[in-house]
Amino acid sequence: MGNQTEISDNATITHRTYGAFTLPEMQLQELTVNSTSIVFTTSDNEGNFKKTYEKPFNETAFRDLVDLFEENQFIQMEERYVPQEGQPLVTDVGTLEITLHEKKHTKTVTVDPYYSEYMPEGLQEIDSALVELRAYALSTSPEEAEKIAETWIETAPTYSFDGFDLNLENHEVLETFPEQHFMNYTFTSRHGGYRNRTGQIVTEALTPHTIEIAVSEGEVRSAVIDGEWDEIAQRPLEKDPDNADSNAGVSGTAGDPVEMKYPVSEEETPWDQWYGEGKIQFIKAPTQAELIVAYYGTVYGIDILDTQAVEDCDAGYPCSEFYIVKVNESDSSQMKTLGWTDFEVTGP
Numbered sequence: 001m002g003n004q005t006e007i008s009d010n011a012t013i014t015h016r017t018y019g020a021f022t023l024p025e026m027q028l029q030e031l032t033v034n035s036t037s038i039v040f041t042t043s044d045n046e047g048n049f050k051k052t053y054e055k056p057f058n059e060t061a062f063r064d065l066v067d068l069f070e071e072n073q074f075i076q077m078e079e080r081y082v083p084q085e086g087q088p089l090v091t092d093v094g095t096l097e098i099t100l101h102e103k104k105h106t107k108t109v110t111v112d113p114y115y116s117e118y119m120p121e122g123l124q125e126i127d128s129a130l131v132e133l134r135a136y137a138l139s140t141s142p143e144e145a146e147k148i149a150e151t152w153i154e155t156a157p158t159y160s161f162d163g164f165d166l167n168l169e170n171h172e173v174l175e176t177f178p179e180q181h182f183m184n185y186t187f188t189s190r191h192g193g194y195r196n197r198t199g200q201i202v203t204e205a206l207t208p209h210t211i212e213i214a215v216s217e218g219e220v221r222s223a224v225i226d227g228e229w230d231e232i233a234q235r236p237l238e239k240d241p242d243n244a245d246s247n248a249g250v251s252g253t254a255g256d257p258v259e260m261k262y263p264v265s266e267e268e269t270p271w272d273q274w275y276g277e278g279k280i281q282f283i284k285a286p287t288q289a290e291l292i293v294a295y296y297g298t299v300y301g302i303d304i305l306d307t308q309a310v311e312d313c314d315a316g317y318p319c320s321e322f323y324i325v326k327v328n329e330s331d332s333s334q335m336k337t338l339g340w341t342d343f344e345v346t347g348p
Contacts, residue, residue, distance in 0.1 A: 007066045007075075009035055009059065012101045015130040017114055018045065020094030025049035031134045035062040040137035053137045053218065068129055072122030074100060080110045081118050090115040098126065138178040138217055142171060145181035145215040152220045153185060153211060156231050161197055162190040163209075174305055176293050181215040182305075194229040214303070257305055258332050261322040261343040264309065269323075270338070271295035292325060300338070302331045 015031040024044050032039045038057050043050040069075075083089055096114035100107045109123065116124050140148070146168060153159050153166060166187045174180040189207045191197065211231065214222045223231040230237055262269075268276075271291040286294070289307040296302040306326040311319040324343055327335055332342075 007069055007100065008102050009063060009066065010103065011066065013065065013069070013130070014097070014099045014101070015127070015134065016097040016099070017094050020114070021092035022094075025051075029134075031130060031137065033057065033062065033065065033130070033133060035059045038133055038137045040134050051217075055137050055139075065129060065133075068126060069100060072125055074098075074109070074122070074126060075105075075107050077109050077120070077123060079108065080112070081120070081123070082112055083115075083118055087117060089113075096127070098123075098130065135177065140179065140181060140215060140218050142173065142181065144218070145173075146171065146183065148215050148218060149181075149183050149185070149213045149220065152223070153187070153213065156223065157196040157234065158189070158194045158209075158225060158229070158231060159187060161195070163187045164190070169210075172305075174303075177290070178217050180221075180303070183213050183215070185211045185213065187211065194225060194231075195234055256329050257326045258329050259324055259326050259343040260332060260335050260340040261324050262340050264321040264323060274299065288323070292323065296335075296338075300334065302327060302334065 013033045038055045040053045096111040170184040172182045293304045
């Protein structure tokens with residue numbers, strides 16, 4: 001006798017979360033998967049600020065996902081899972097709905113609140129697989145990031161006016177979620193200056209330029225030419241009058257990365273306090289590195305390029321433990337006002 005729970009290859013699977021304490025534009029998150037594509041959308045509860053991310057999928061990978069649903073007997077699962085007696089009550093994590101839609105049948109399983117301990121093991125496996133596909137939908141490969149960056153530069157005012165010979169010099173990937181791509185390009189203009197200079201008096205001189213560009217979630221997040229010109233905002237970067245001769249006070253410019261430290265102690269850190277106040281929600285308990293990146297990026301707009309915990313030792317003195325981050329030089333001044341200091345390696 002055939003398997004009565006067999007799922008069609010023409011099925012559609014959705015993973016939908018809502019109601020979590022998170023950014024307004026991320027209140028509603030929905031992943032839709034079929035045999036040809038993965039589509040992830042985010043919006044507020046009224047459908048505003050909607051963003052869509054799409055990646056190709058194939059029949060073999062989709063069949064593997066369907067097999068996971070069959071092996072864990074998704075169709076036979078209860079329609080709703082809630083905290084049981086003796087389990088802790090988790091708040092501000094929202095509600096999860098996983099739906100399997102076929103031509104003749106639709107099955108939805110709801111987890112409220114959305115917390116893995118409330119799910120049977122099989123549903124946890126299904127949820128984890130769908131969360132990984134959501135990360136895939138949000139991801140940008142190095143090749144995609146470079147194509148996005150180069151297309152953007154070539155159509156931006158400065159380069160499109162008189163630029164040529166665009167070359168990639170460096171590409172670094174920060175393994176955040178989603179990942180961030182930082183690329184350095186060089187190009188040459190036929191005249192001096194920035195932006196579209198049509199109708200302006202320009203110097204006719206071949207002018208070399210550098211442009212530092214950041215790409216995340218398939219979009220250009222920043223673009224700075226020569227450390228002086230914000231190509232997105234189309235204006236000069238404002239310099240700190242107290243430090244006009246360095247990049248430390250330049251808003252939005254990258255500058256050379258610098259390392260800074262913050263002491264590890266028993267006192268609650270600003271990012272732990274921020275997380276404890278429910279200002280952001282993670283799928284699973286975040287690491288200190290994830291919290292640091294999220295806190296400074298969300299609250300202060302500072303890109304944390306790297307983070308780690310290390311011991312700093314001086315001969316004859318006890319070792320001290322510090323959080324070490326790498327930030328753009330342009331952000332170091334603000335980081336100092338937030339309690340960070342320059343990190344210099346001591347010892348031999």
